[in-house]
Amino acid sequence: MPIIKQKDYKTWKKFDRKRDLQNWLCWFLGTLIFSFCFGLISSKTIWFYVFDSHNEALDLLGRMFPPETNYFFTLIKPIWDTLNIATIGTTIGTLIAIPLAFLSANNTTPSKKFLRPLALFCIVSSRSINSVIWALLLVAVVGPGVLAGIIAIGLRSIGFCGKLLYEAIEEIDENQIEAIEATGAxxxxxMTFGIVPQILPAFTSISIYRWDINIREATVVGLVGAGGIGIELDAQIGDLAWAKVSVILLAIVVAVVFSEWITAKIRRCII
Amino acid sequence: MNNKLSLKNINVKYGESLALKSVNLDIYKGEFVVLLGSSGAGKSTLLRTINQLNPLTSGELDFFDLGKIRNKKDLQNLRKKTGMIFQQHQLIERNTVFQNVLTGRLGFHSLFRSILPLPKFDQELALDCIDRVSLLDKALVKVKELSGGQQQRVGIARALAQNPSLILADEPIASLDPKTSHQVLSMLKDICKKDNISALTSLHQVDFAKEYGDRIIGLSHGKIVFNGKSDQLSDEILKNIYSSSPITEEANFTSNEVVMV
Structure with a gap:
């Protein structure tokens, strides 16, 4: 912190001259890049559409209203499918995630050199690919339908649950483990009596949370043909049947609120 | 019949430094032995070397009926017959008292057998142990909801459930108030005397050691410097036990002058 001596008093500045100059230069360059990018984006945007967008949105809302309420009853089956995709997918995902988590956790892995990197690779690759992309691939492999959705949701859940679970395993209290070791176990x-009871709360909250997320994801995988309400949504948007689309959107909101309510209940019971 | 635990010429190294230096010690059946020494003298190391939570560098263990401990199988058997009580009790806090005490029975069953509810015999034994530490009314309460003294009594019950020949207690009363300390220690001693269990307990309070110990071991810098009855423990010897603890020797702080500009 430089102190400047004037004739009869001292004062100070936050930075010295060199630091001041550097700061100024950074801000200058930042502004320059921002304006350049803004110009580039602007020149490739058709501003006419952007400024007209509120009219378009109002028009769309107008067509959506009033919703075709009768149509709701044909949606019950697809919503049921969606819930099933989420539930079965989450179950499969967490079941596979458990052994992977034990293999990946530093304190439980049987081999740090070989199995741990392998398990971590499975977790990372599952996490890095979105469930819609998994669904796209799987629709090509196992054909369109609920099965593709279930597997896609399951594959994506492995990484999520595996990562959070192995972090929970690494954070356990080693002292409690030691005491069990001392009894001659x-x-x-x-593993079963020292580690499992310690990670059980984390495990339940992770899988409930993932189920909650999967309800939302399951509505989307249908857009690429992997079963559930997404298929219906895709079809109705294709038909420009906006009064039906609004019913579907409402149904999705209802399903998500419902799942939110259930998970809150379960969480309160268990934890 | 071998009626004692013998430690012969035990050495334990942590990296380069010797934590235990040629320790020789016999503990007889039913004897309540107290271990004294300053922090860092090697009390915990000695206790944990007996059930080999810390590996020993060299030396020999001769454990009651088991004889010399040569391999993993022997060690597993030794641990089965050795109950351990920790300063921070080290119970599974989320589980109930009953579940925690039952973990003392794990060594007597295979994994597959222990996943199922354990046999009636083990369950009744566990309940009996809980009763002996007067916690029967808390048997189905989670451990984290108990007080410190109660938790330590659960620790005693868990050790007891193993039907041990030996109980190792690593500063069992260090985090308890004096009154609770007396309760816990006298409970531990009564039980050991009744069941003819040997005990090795490390303590920090000399008066507690004199009151409860049949015999007192003084440890300093990893060496046994005293081994005798409590009335032989003179001020001179105490001075020797607690003289120049390794921590104060190593501590060499220089206070940096902080200059404000």
Whole structure:
């Protein structure tokens, strides 16, 4: 912090001259890049449409209203499918995630050199690919329908649950483990009676949270043909049947609120 | 019949420094032995070397009926017959008292057997142990909801459930108030005497050690400097036990002058 001596008093500045100059230069360059990018984007945007967008939106809302309420009853089956995709997918995903998490956690992995990187790779690759992309691939492999959706949701859930679970395993209290080791328990018993009770709360909250997310994701995978309400949505948007689209959107909101309510209940019971 | 635990010429190294230096010690059946020494003298290391939570660098263990401990199988058997009580109790806090005490029975069953509810015999034994530490009314309460003294009593019950020949207690009363300390220690000693269990307990309070110990071991810098009855423990010897603890020797702080500009 430089102190400047004037004739009869001292004062100070936050930075010295060099630092001041650097700051100024950074801001200058930043502004320059921003204006350049703004110009580039602007020149490739058709501003006529942007300024007209509120009219378009109002027009769309007008067509959506009033919703075709009768149509709701034909949606019950697809919504049921969507819930099933989410539930079965989450179950499969978490079941596969459990052994992967034990293999990936530093303190439980049987081999740090080989199995741990392998398990981590599975987790990372599952996490890095969105469930819609998984669904796209799977529709091509197993054909369109609920099965593709279930597998897509399951594959995406493996990474999510696996990562959070192995972090929970790494954070356990080693002292409690040591006490069980001291009673003469073998390795497998230490795992079941020392580690499992400690990660059980984390495990339940992780899987409930993932189920909650999967309800939303399951509505989307249908857009690429992997079953559930998304298929219906895709079809009605294709037909420009906006009065039906609005019913579907409402149904999705209802399903999500419902799942939110259920997860809150379960969480309160368990934790 | 071998009626004692013998430690012969035990050495334990942490990296380069010796934590235990040629320790020789016999503990007889039913004897309540107290271990004294300043922090860092090697009390915990000695206790944890007996059930080999810390590996020993060299030396020999001769454990009651088991004889010499040579391999993993022997060690597993030794641990089965050795209950351990920790300063921070180290119970599974989320589980109930009953579940925690039952973990003392794990060593007697295979994994597959222990996943199912354990046999009636083990369950009744566990309940009996809980009763002996007067916590039967709390048997189905989660451990984290108990007080410190109660938690330590659960620790005793868990050790007891193993039907041990030996109980190792690592500063079991260090985080308890004096009154609760007396309760816990006298409970531990009564039980050990009744069941003819040997005990090795490390303590920080000399008066507690004199009151409860059949015999007192003084440890300093990883060496046994005293081994005798409590009335032999003179001020001179105490001075020797607690003289120049390794921590104060190593502590060499220089206070940096902080200059404000």
């Amino acid at each position: 073998n390795k497998a018993q230490i």
